[in-house]
Amino acid sequence: MQNKITVEKKMPYCSILSAVCAVSSLPLARFGAEWFAPKEDYTGYGGLGVAIAILVVSLVLGLTLGLIGTLRSEKPRALAVSITLIHASAIIILLLNKPG
Incomplete structure (x- = not known):
């Protein structure tokens, strides 16, 4: 019974690794x-x-882990979504800021 509760809770391991x-x-x-x-x-x-x-x-790697955390519906959901958005915006900014 305890294992079922921990599986449903979806601990934010991927989101924490993405933040790291x-x-x-x-x-x-x-x-x-x-x-x-x-x-x-x-x-x-x-x-x-x-x-x-x-x-x-x-x-x-951070973007990938953030997406995995979002798709796994980890709790708190805001952590996974915000980390994913931070990494995605950083990649977009780097692609748009071409020198010259």
Whole structure:
């Protein structure tokens, strides 16, 4: 009986992981850039490429986890929807802001 209640409740595991992706993406990008090219500053091409790759992977993973949380109807529903909208808007903004 207890297992049935926990399955119906739909704990927000995917939404929490998506929020962790959003919060940890910038520190991970900074760490990856410094680890890959320690003698360059953060604007060096090698470190910058690693940082951009980490940010893109984090945004796509966060969007995917947010969509999974929304489709699973996790409670609270507002958390899953808001995290999904944050990641989707960040990806749209990055696609629209082309240099030049």
